[in-house]
């Protein structure tokens with residue numbers, strides 16, 4: 343289901359251009375417009391799930407498919423020595439686009455580590 347006001351739904355619909363790196367039935371992935379590392383890909387479910395807090399048994403298949411895609415994209419991007427997957431959720435989590443997405447970041451030794 344599409345949210346007409348959602349930036350990532352517009353990208354999924356092709357209404358806003360993106361640099362696609364992967365697509366399947368459940369998942370779309372594209373390069374972040376403001377990359378924080380040599381590889382910075384946003385992995386997005388094709389269902390409009392607003393945030394991690396909205397994941398439930400009706401939509402969790404999309405989350406599993408996102409992580410299957412992450413493993414494939416990481417291999418395709420040459421991230422064999424590792425990478426980081428980040429999800430920002432809600433205001434305190436710093437989420438700026440209200441459509442669930444996972445940042446896949448790598449291609450460099452990542453230094454800033456919270457946990």
Ligand code: AMP
Nearest residue numbers: 360373374375376430436437438439440
């Ligand atoms: P977050 O702050 O976790 O919600 O992440 C949103 C991400 O979307 C940020 O890293 C932005 O740089 C990225 N972003 C915003 N607009 C676009 C766009 N049109 N194409 C690609 N990435 C975008």
